[in-house]
Amino acid sequence: MKRAHKIPESVLVVIHTPALEVLLIERADKPGYWQSVTGSKDHVDEPLQTTCIREVAEETGIEVGSPDVPLDALRDWHLANDYEIYPVWRHRYAPGVTRNIEHVFGLTVPAGTPVVLSPREHLRYQWLPWREAADRCFSPSNAEAVLQLPRLAAL
Numbered sequence: 001m002k003r004a005h006k007i008p009e010s011v012l013v014v015i016h017t018p019a020l021e022v023l024l025i026e027r028a029d030k031p032g033y034w035q036s037v038t039g040s041k042d043h044v045d046e047p048l049q050t051t052c053i054r055e056v057a058e059e060t061g062i063e064v065g066s067p068d069v070p071l072d073a074l075r076d077w078h079l080a081n082d083y084e085i086y087p088v089w090r091h092r093y094a095p096g097v098t099r100n101i102e103h104v105f106g107l108t109v110p111a112g113t114p115v116v117l118s119p120r121e122h123l124r125y126q127w128l129p130w131r132e133a134a135d136r137c138f139s140p141s142n143a144e145a146v147l148q149l150p151r152l153a154a155l
Helices: 048-060 087-092 130-136 140-147 149-153
Strands: 009-016 021-027 037-040 074-084 099-108 122-129
Touching (some): 009 149, 074 140
């Protein structure tokens, strides 16, 4: 069965503790590429919050809406990045699609929140102070989102 093309609208979820330690995960398909949780909508009408909740659970095992991570811990930062899709990943999209819109969210979790990676997607994870996390991100838009964390987490 042929997989449907990815929808060029996605979320970026910066997962962090109240002390601004940021969770980064290393891509399995590109070792050495560290990032926050990202993922595309499953269908055009899918609410962005639903995309966030699904992707966070799939990639980290963290359940948004659980007693430890209530739904209001997920916050829309009202930032969107329009960027060129890296050529290595364009085959996942319909022919001719070269740009993606990425909506940025923050998720506050308690320090010590367990992380369970999906091994087909990610190899390792680490918690880093926000400045170090921004430096480690391979994606410029991800790094910029992390740099916004002190300002946006305080709102």
